[in-house]
Amino acid sequence: AKYIEQLIRPLRKAGFVTSSRGPRGGYAFAKDPSHITIGDIVRMFEGQSDLVDCVGTPHACAKAGECRVRLVWQEATAALFEKLDGVSIADLMCLPQAHASKES
Secondary structure (H helix, E strand, O other), rough: OHHHHHHHHHHHHEEEEEEEOOOOOEEEOOOOHHHHHHHHHHHHHOOOOOOOOOHHHHHHHHHHHHHHHHHHHHHHHHHHHHHHOOOOOOHHHHHHHHHHHHHO
């Protein structure tokens, strides 16, 4: 329960969930789950959206301007967040049903 509370607190502060006290209290989505993406959640918890420091902060490495691998990391970061931004909480709530229909 304590761990869940630690996760809920930043979600509530970011406006993803609401809470209510009392015997019938609990947590609920603050907005439609189809409008909350996994990318939103990852960015909120991680605080950084790049896979490596040099992607978003080229000054983190003296060779960032000439680094050939940096471009690969930039593309990988973009691909990752494109995927994460394409999956909503509502999608995850429906995933088992969607998965079962694909198997039929």
